[in-house]
Amino acid sequence: MTDRATAIHAAAAKAASPAFRAALAALIGYPTDATAPGASDALAAYLDHITADIAALGFACRRLEQDGFPFLLASRVEDPALPTVLGYAHGDTVPGMVGRWRDDLDPWALTEVGDLWFGRGIADNKGQYLVNITALAEVIAARGALGFNAHIIVEMGEEIGSPGLGALCEKLKHDLNADLFLSSDGPRLSADTPTMFLGARGGMNLKLSIHRRTGGRHSGNFGGALANPGLELAHALASISSQTGEVLIPAWTPGSVPAAARAALNGLTPCGGEVDAGWGAPGLTPAERVHAWSSAEILAFTCGTPEHPVNAIPPEAHAWVQLRYVVGVDPDNIVPALRRHLDAAGFAHVEISTTDVAFKASQTPVDHPFAKFVARSLRTTADRAPVVLPSLGGSLPNDIFTDTLGLPAVWVPHSYPGCSQHAPDEHLPAAIFPDAVALMTGLYWDIGVADRADLGL
Numbered sequence: 001m002t003d004r005a006t007a008i009h010a011a012a013a014k015a016a017s018p019a020f021r022a023a024l025a026a027l028i029g030y031p032t033d034a035t036a037p038g039a040s041d042a043l044a045a046y047l048d049h050i051t052a053d054i055a056a057l058g059f060a061c062r063r064l065e066q067d068g069f070p071f072l073l074a075s076r077v078e079d080p081a082l083p084t085v086l087g088y089a090h091g092d093t094v095p096g097m098v099g100r101w102r103d104d105l106d107p108w109a110l111t112e113v114g115d116l117w118f119g120r121g122i123a124d125n126k127g128q129y130l131v132n133i134t135a136l137a138e139v140i141a142a143r144g145a146l147g148f149n150a151h152i153i154v155e156m157g158e159e160i161g162s163p164g165l166g167a168l169c170e171k172l173k174h175d176l177n178a179d180l181f182l183s184s185d186g187p188r189l190s191a192d193t194p195t196m197f198l199g200a201r202g203g204m205n206l207k208l209s210i211h212r213r214t215g216g217r218h219s220g221n222f223g224g225a226l227a228n229p230g231l232e233l234a235h236a237l238a239s240i241s242s243q244t245g246e247v248l249i250p251a252w253t254p255g256s257v258p259a260a261a262r263a264a265l266n267g268l269t270p271c272g273g274e275v276d277a278g279w280g281a282p283g284l285t286p287a288e289r290v291h292a293w294s295s296a297e298i299l300a301f302t303c304g305t306p307e308h309p310v311n312a313i314p315p316e317a318h319a320w321v322q323l324r325y326v327v328g329v330d331p332d333n334i335v336p337a338l339r340r341h342l343d344a345a346g347f348a349h350v351e352i353s354t355t356d357v358a359f360k361a362s363q364t365p366v367d368h369p370f371a372k373f374v375a376r377s378l379r380t381t382a383d384r385a386p387v388v389l390p391s392l393g394g395s396l397p398n399d400i401f402t403d404t405l406g407l408p409a410v411w412v413p414h415s416y417p418g419c420s421q422h423a424p425d426e427h428l429p430a431a432i433f434p435d436a437v438a439l440m441t442g443l444y445w446d447i448g449v450a451d452r453a454d455l456g457l
């Protein structure tokens with residue numbers, strides 16, 4: 001029987017082979033932009049393609065539909081007494097943005113430029129899916145079995161808010177009967193740093209408006225007598241955040257950073273080092289501000305006609321504000337706390353409305369046994385400790401797995417901050433694939449031989 005090191009070596013070699021590159025190119029070749037008119041054929045064809053691949057590994061595959069969206073549920077049950085790990089991937093992408101890529105590259109093709117591989121979805125999330133499938137295949141080939149039960153759920157609507165995923169997981173909860181959640185999406189801290197994250201910040205978008213009157217008034221004839229909604233709203237916004245970006249509404253922050261999270265983030269530089277000195281909550285490091293705290297941003301702010309200013313006091317002003325928040329902030333209290341705050345600051349006439357952009361914060365504790373198990377496994381394979389982020393700064397449907405299904409959830413991302421996901425020129429360094437496949441092969445291998453107690457079960 002193959003040993004762990006041999007399996008890892010073999011898996012990494014596969015991820016560096018022409019066959020892996022061809023498999024990845026095939027996935028990128030499906031134009032799975034879920035927002036495109038008539039996308040449903042491409043979404044279904046992509047699911048057909050990966051269904052065949054996963055079925056070949058001995059998974060029973062079910063195609064499901066929820067809220068009009070297709071899903072794949074693949075299950076490999078080796079022994080009901082073994083731990084059951086739920087994995088996840090999404091096959092949809094953001095739009096291709098044809099014509100805006102460097103050298104006019106085709107987004108729906110894998111193109112090699114030096115050490116980089118370009119293609120829509122290579123980072124988010126097709127390449128990450130293929131890494132994990134390649135690692136699962138290697139463990140099955142090397143050992144004849146995983147040593148655990150596995151479910152993989154694949155959705156085709158993540159980029160438009162995961163419609164149906166929550167309802168489907170609620171319905172399947174007892175069928176799945178999973179113990180642990182392990183998946184891959186999002187970026188590593190940096191390209192060559194093994195990384196895991198344990199949750200995601202939530203997000204809520206709010207529109208703040210002041211309506212003073214029905215039309216503008218001459219700024220000379222009325223200026224000094226009439227309130228200016230633009231100025232008023234600027235002051236209202238300034239009461240929400242300090243001039244250095246500190247959120248001033250206590251209910252919008254978690255209040256403190258847990259000691260385990262603080263220890264995990266010690267010494268880390270977030271955002272690939274693109275950090276403005278002196279910005280954000282005082283007393284916290286930049287890494288804590290992104291991965292363990294809240295931030296409030298003005299996304300847009302208008303009064304009058306910016307494209308053609310006229311000499312008038314504008315009748316109304318509007319600002320679109322986004323709060324990103326971590327576990328510890330009560331999402332049901334975000335709007336009431338803002339209302340109380342504005343009223344107390346003299347801005348009772350600021351109207352608040354919410355938009356449909358909302359994600360819930362969720363997180364598995366940094367010191368959960370499964371998180372520690374994954375960290376140990378990654379360290380054994382990489383020969384260096386992985387970075388452990390309490391929360392991804394951005395959002396993922398993680399709450400469905402932690403809250404709806406009640407699972408400890410660990411994400412091992414295989415992308416990097418410079419990958420240009422959601423923009424033209426999405427790419428990954430080719431070298432990240434063998435590295436990531438090695439980490440995942442070691443991890444699946446270790447789960448298959450673990451004591452339940454080591455997994456926190």
Ligand SMILES: [Zn+2]
Binds near residue numbers: 124159421422
């Ligand atoms: Zn995305």
